[in-house]
Amino acid sequence: MSTGTTQHTYTIKEASALTGLPASTLRYYESIGVIAPIPRGASSKHRMYDEDDLDQLLWIACLAATGMAVSDMRKYVANGQRGPSAASEQIELLTVQQQRLAIEAEQVALRQRYVRIKLDFWHATEAGDTERAELLSGEARVLADELKQIKK
Amino acid sequence: MSTGTTQHTYTIKEASALTGLPASTLRYYESIGVIAPIPRGASSKHRMYDEDDLDQLLWIACLAATGMAVSDMRKYVANGQRGPSAASEQIELLTVQQQRLAIEAEQVALRQRYVRIKLDFWHATEAGDTERAELLSGEARVLADELKQIKK
DNA sequence: GCTTTGACTTCAAGTACTTGAAGTTCCTAC
DNA sequence: GTAGGAACTTCAAGTACTTGAAGTCAAAGC
Numbered sequence A, B: 001m002s003t004g005t006t007q008h009t010y011t012i013k014e015a016s017a018l019t020g021l022p023a024s025t026l027r028y029y030e031s032i033g034v035i036a037p038i039p040r041g042a043s044s045k046h047r048m049y050d051e052d053d054l055d056q057l058l059w060i061a062c063l064a065a066t067g068m069a070v071s072d073m074r075k076y077v078a079n080g081q082r083g084p085s086a087a088s089e090q091i092e093l094l095t096v097q098q099q100r101l102a103i104e105a106e107q108v109a110l111r112q113r114y115v116r117i118k119l120d121f122w123h124a125t126e127a128g129d130t131e132r133a134e135l136l137s138g139e140a141r142v143l144a145d146e147l148k149q150i151k152k
Numbered sequence C: 001g002c003t004t005t006g007a008c009t010t011c012a013a014g015t016a017c018t019t020g021a022a023g024t025t026c027c028t029a030c
Numbered sequence D: 001g002t003a004g005g006a007a008c009t010t011c012a013a014g015t016a017c018t019t020g021a022a023g024t025c026a027a028a029g030c
Helices: A012-019 A023-031 A051-065 A070-078 A087-126 A130-151 B012-019 B023-031 B051-065 B070-126 B130-137 B139-151
Strands: none
Touching: A012 A023, A012 A051, A012 B070, A012 B139, A051 A070, A051 A087, A051 B070, A087 A130, A087 B051, A087 B070, B012 B023, B012 B051, B051 B070, B070 B130, B070 B139, B130 B139
């Protein structure tokens, strides 16, 4: 991205929300040298991320999502790599990430349904409605299969 | 479930394939008491899983997928053994999971929007539409600001 | 029966974070 | 401008697995 003249900065929490990497992970990656030290506020110790940092973090998040070991990420970044520079490469990277997020959203929705059913099951059990409880435990099984399928 | 007369047994590798939990994780869960010790072969130390074990593991895999802590899984499984009397405790554990998943869904949605903006930016850049690209480069900051507003 | 190959075993150490404590710093509100 | 709370900081310890080493067991081929 890098307009160079960007004056916008982001807190660690914002960087976390946009990239999907927990704040604790951002600090961790910095501490072990996966990313360069982030500049701090004028009179504080608080990290201030700019657009370029966010771009790099999004790239790192993609690498992490593919299961790359941190030692390998470190090597990549140490070799001066800050992510793809060409538009076409960025588009390719981000398109894959978009697909990953779509799958993740689907998975979360499915897990929500699973927990919902289990909750209903225990509510029915609590109320002594054995018939409904049995029906629900069957549904949970079907869903468990679905959950397993998507994972692959 | 559980005819009681089941003859068929499974190796740890088969159990792993069927439940989606790595063999190392199956041993780990057993070692820390998330699941009861699995019976071993007549003249060996090899674990032999039966259908009931697989049912339990499948459903533990679902709990793990929702991000439940192993200490809570242990409680949950122990409660399950206790039957209907544990209903209120199970409901409590699952309600926490439900809330966690609702937050996660929101977070994924935000990240999807962020990636969408980045993708649009690069498409505009590739097409030489500098005006649109510049407009979009400010959008990320708007998204981060929105994050703060939502909380209040 | 014997041997080899490969899957299994335990246990210790490693990995990638995550959480908690204790102490700053920023922001909002009076 | 100052009081209070939320958000940040570091650092140490904890968590949830995973991997590797060294040894045991089982099915297949000779």
